[in-house]
Amino acid sequence: MTERKSIQAVVFDFDGVIADTEPLHYQSFCRVVAPDGLACTWEEYVRDYIGYDDRDLFRAAYRNASRTLSESDLRDRVKAKALAFIELTADGVHAYDGIPELIHHVHARYPVALCSGALRSDIDPILGQLGLSHVFQTIVTAEDVEVSKPDPACYRLAVRRLGEALGRTLVSGDCVAIEDTPSGIQAAKAAGLTVWAVAHTHDPESIAQADQVFDALPEILDRLGGCEQ
Ligand SMILES: [Mg+2]
Structure with missing residues (x-):
């Protein structure tokens, strides 16, 4: 099986991955x-x-x-x-360098979800500010689960909802989570996802438990581009 086939969906964390919040x-x-x-x-x-x-x-x-x-x-x-x-x-937040390109690339190729421990009211206005309200097929927030990260329930729910939207069962290991904190990495790994971590919030050594660590988002775009070859 090629690596391209093995990636079936991408699940983004929000704070510290998409927005510098x-x-x-x-x-x-x-x-x-x-x-x-x-x-x-x-x-x-x-x-x-x-x-x-x-x-x-x-x-x-x-x-x-x-x-x-x-x-x-x-x-x-x-x-x-x-x-x-x-x-x-309210006056706007900073999206990390590479977010528009990465989101555009992922959205055009994969089912995509957001899985955050923030409140929906924290996230929706910022997605609107960044022009990303249309991107995610499902958004899981703190209100959707009894216990948030590092518990895996939120990632399990995101994968299940994506599968329901696609009309088929998604295998967690075929879904890539993009995370920035040890707590988020622990949650996604415990739910069975492949975890790519970006060193926005912690140094690479502190998030080395991820399957792969990237210094910045453009490297993840390169990695996904490489999956298509
Ligand atoms: Mg985060």
Whole structure:
């Protein structure tokens, strides 16, 4: 079997792969927890929290500070962060170099899904800003699963929904996930996908558990182009 035949679909992570939004999630988080004295440095955020959905982010932050957080307070903080994020991204966000070309290439050749631990309200406005609202056959967000990354449920759901849209069963190992964090890589691998990681957020050594690591998105475009030969 040629490698071209083995790639049946591509599943993109969002934050840190398509849009340079992790610093904005960090700012939104700090804005919400600052009154409780839990704001942290960017380095601590990357080390301890990146790749979590908002529920797990706040749970971990309060747990790490030996503070309790009721379910009601958790919901309030998730809502407050979502509002802060919408405010911080309203004027536009930066898409990574190579995204238009890579998305265009993938969209023309493969079924394509988005699998993110962010909220749908975090993602939809930015997809609109970037002109990418039409690209994804299915979008899985934090609201769609009980537990987000590093749990594999979100990737399993993305593959199942893509298969339903195609009218056939997709084999997870024939789907490529494009990720940027250890948490996302763990989720996609546990769901059985082939994982290509891009070193946007972490250095290549920190994401070496992926099947292949790329310094930047244009290298992934080259790799996919090579699959067609
Ligand atoms: Mg990410």
